[in-house]
Amino acid sequence: MSGWATQVVSFELRKVFTYRFTFWVKYFVGAITELTVAYFLWGAIFAATAGAPDSAPGSNRLGGYTFHGLLYYTLFATLGANVVRTLDRGGEISGEIYQGTLSRYLVYPVPYLAYRYAAYFGLQLISVGQLLFGVSVALALFGVPADLAITPGSIALGIFTALLSGALSFTLTACLELVAFWQDTVWNLMAMLRFIGNLLGGLMIPISLFPEWGRSFVAFTPFPYLFSFPIRCFLGQVGGAEWFREASVLAFWILATSGAAAFIWRRGTRVYSGVGI
Amino acid sequence: MIEVEGIRKSFRLHKKAAGLKGSFVSLFHRKWEEKHALKGVSFKVSPGEIVGLVGANGAGKTTLVKILAGIVHPTEGKATVLGHTPWERKNAFRSRIALIMGQKASLWWDLPAEDCFLLLKEIYQIPEERYQSALKTLVDALGVRGQLNTQIRRLSLGERMKMELIAALLHDPQVVFLDEPTIGLDLTAQRAIRDFILRYSQEKKPAMILTSHYMEDIEKLCKRIIIIRDGEFVYDGPLAKITDRYAKFKVLTAKLDPTAAVHAATLFPKGLGEVVSSEPGELKVKVARDRVPEAASALLKSGGVLDLLIEEVDIADIIESLLREGVREGKSS
Numbered sequence: 001m002s003g004w005a006t007q008v009v010s011f012e013l014r015k016v017f018t019y020r021f022t023f024w025v026k027y028f029v030g031a032i033t034e035l036t037v038a039y040f041l042w043g044a045i046f047a048a049t050a051g052a053p054d055s056a057p058g059s060n061r062l063g064g065y066t067f068h069g070l071l072y073y074t075l076f077a078t079l080g081a082n083v084v085r086t087l088d089r090g091g092e093i094s095g096e097i098y099q100g101t102l103s104r105y106l107v108y109p110v111p112y113l114a115y116r117y118a119a120y121f122g123l124q125l126i127s128v129g130q131l132l133f134g135v136s137v138a139l140a141l142f143g144v145p146a147d148l149a150i151t152p153g154s155i156a157l158g159i160f161t162a163l164l165s166g167a168l169s170f171t172l173t174a175c176l177e178l179v180a181f182w183q184d185t186v187w188n189l190m191a192m193l194r195f196i197g198n199l200l201g202g203l204m205i206p207i208s209l210f211p212e213w214g215r216s217f218v219a220f221t222p223f224p225y226l227f228s229f230p231i232r233c234f235l236g237q238v239g240g241a242e243w244f245r246e247a248s249v250l251a252f253w254i255l256a257t258s259g260a261a262a263f264i265w266r267r268g269t270r271v272y273s274g275v276g277i
Numbered sequence: 278m279i280e281v282e283g284i285r286k287s288f289r290l291h292k293k294a295a296g297l298k299g300s301f302v303s304l305f306h307r308k309w310e311e312k313h314a315l316k317g318v319s320f321k322v323s324p325g326e327i328v329g330l331v332g333a334n335g336a337g338k339t340t341l342v343k344i345l346a347g348i349v350h351p352t353e354g355k356a357t358v359l360g361h362t363p364w365e366r367k368n369a370f371r372s373r374i375a376l377i378m379g380q381k382a383s384l385w386w387d388l389p390a391e392d393c394f395l396l397l398k399e400i401y402q403i404p405e406e407r408y409q410s411a412l413k414t415l416v417d418a419l420g421v422r423g424q425l426n427t428q429i430r431r432l433s434l435g436e437r438m439k440m441e442l443i444a445a446l447l448h449d450p451q452v453v454f455l456d457e458p459t460i461g462l463d464l465t466a467q468r469a470i471r472d473f474i475l476r477y478s479q480e481k482k483p484a485m486i487l488t489s490h491y492m493e494d495i496e497k498l499c500k501r502i503i504i505i506r507d508g509e510f511v512y513d514g515p516l517a518k519i520t521d522r523y524a525k526f527k528v529l530t531a532k533l534d535p536t537a538a539v540h541a542a543t544l545f546p547k548g549l550g551e552v553v554s555s556e557p558g559e560l561k562v563k564v565a566r567d568r569v570p571e572a573a574s575a576l577l578k579s580g581g582v583l584d585l586l587i588e589e590v591d592i593a594d595i596i597e598s599l600l601r602e603g604v605r606e607g608k609s610s
């Protein structure tokens with residue numbers, strides 16, 4: 001990594017530590033809310049299906065997951081999603097275009113999108129720290145669920161994959177944010193991407209719970225590689241050969257979307273008028 | 278070093294009537310309007326030169342600077358800065374220029390100045406030794422050592438501006454664009470920044486383009502000025518030429534008795550000089566040096582004059598009147 005990128009990463013780290021308070025509040029409130037919702041939601045669903053005559057209590061499964069397992073799915077989905085798309089700081093690029101503050105970066109001899117990605121990566125590293133902390137607490141309190149092979153190795157693979165998925169999330173979002181060169185408001189596009197990503201990426205419910213046609217549909221989109229793929233790595237569900245196969249599809253999507261972002265960037269800077277000075 | 282040929286820039290704006298109704302209508306029917314910010318300008322700047330770009334609000338100064346710094350593409354025309362076309366934004370170009378905008382913070386808000394400088398050191402790949410010595414020189418020259426560890430957002434405007442200058446000059450740029458570097462500052466800070474820019478220019482000899490609404494900046498720093506009006510250059514040449522042309526004159530200001538119901542301008546015999554301004558309590562006339570006594574006595578004799586002031590023509594006034602009326606070659610002499 002070149003010198004400036006290292007500096008940018010370290011700046012993001014330092015910045016977050018100057019805002020310690022919001023940093024932890026956002027983290028805890030987010031994680032605990034999602035887990036509570038998941039607990040009651042999956043609890044109700046399991047209670048409803050537990051009445052089936054041939055199901056011994058605690059042995060019934062949904063899409064291959066036990067109740068315990070689904071809670072871990074939610075934990076890794078929440079904390080893993082933070083690694084993938086960081087502490088929700090979308091709108092930086094479009095904001096800078098809209099307000100004209102992009103101008104200063106155009107003068108610096110560094111590629112702007114790479115600069116932004118370095119900052120993004122810094123935030124990802126912070127989320128990795130938070131994830132390790134949260135997961136350690138959960139494992140210490142509730143243990144490893146019977147149906148999942150969560151190991152230090154699976155967590156390491158999950159983190160690595162989530163960092164890669166983050167690159168995809170970054171380029172995908174950047175493509176939409178860059179539309180700000182032509183449109184004043186892009187938040188609606190980004191909200192849409194976020195919602196679709198959550199749904200089709202398996203963040204709300206595991207993709208294995210989708211109907212057959214749904215599963216084959218999402219396989220052709222980049223979304224499962226955003227969330228579902230790293231989450232399954234965390235949960236120890238992805239073996240070596242399978243990992244390489246899926247990771248190469250992920251790499252393809254990263255290349256395709258970063259190519260698109262670079263193209264939009266070139267067109268956009270041509271019409272950029274540097275408003276506001 | 279800077280060569281500009283026939284640069285034009287038009288902005289396409291959509292006009293919208295005020296209010297909700299206007300917004301609603303514009304959803305279906307947009308009226309586009311072309312705004313010509315620059316109408317084909319050409320000039321050259323050599324190393325060591327500071328060119329003052331003077332013009333009223335909206336004349337196109339910032340737009341020109343943005344184009345030359347590579348931020349904005351022109352609609353038409355050619356420009357070469359340090360051998361590059363600015364808006365191609367080659368790194369070889371960008372690492373040798375600097376842009377300072379008085380109205381816009383470019384440093385990182387949450388970081389102390391010194392951290393910002395460290396990041397810039399990496400961005401511009403400045404070797405450690407050169408960085409340290411440049412930083413020391415700049416910080417001492419501007420006297421901001423005490424504020425180096427303060428977050429940018431906690432600095433006063435003047436302190437921040439000095440940090441911006443340091444940040445922009447750390448990498449030893451060969452071309453420097455200064456867009457209103459002294460705006461909003463008190464007189465002491467303005468002078469400090471002015472002196473600094475002058476010394477920097479003499480030592481490092483970069484090509485500089487400076488815009489300012491403070492005539493003192495222009496007077497102290499620029500030997501050459503460009504006057505721009507509505508996107509067109511109306512004057513490009515030595516400041517001295519303008520000063521000289523007007524130095525043959527003095528300005529007489531007569532304080533008048535507001536109750537005396539004479540029209541001020543009629544007090545002054547025509548052919549003796551030129552009326553600059555005429556208001557109920559005050560009359561300003563511009564008179565050739567050798568005819569000052571004659572004019573003064575004519576004024577005093579006319580009655581109704583309470584007080585009379587005789588001064589040199591103020592360069593700021595000259596430029597302002599040029600901005601208002603344009604340059605009238607030969608007509609005023």
Ligand SMILES: Nc1ncnc2c1ncn2[C@@H]1O[C@H](COP(=O)(O)OP(=O)(O)OP(=O)(O)O)[C@@H](O)[C@H]1O
Pocket residue numbers: 273274275276277288289290312313314332333334335336337338339340341
């Ligand atoms: N991004 C933009 N989009 C549309 N029009 C613009 C834009 N930037 C500038 N203009 C128009 O171009 C003209 C020139 O603007 P510019 O900012 O260059 O003026 P200026 O000479 O710097 O004025 P000031 O002294 O107020 O800073 C103005 O009429 C302005 O409305």
Ligand SMILES: [Mg+2]
Pocket residue numbers: 277338339340456
């Ligand atoms: Mg301006």
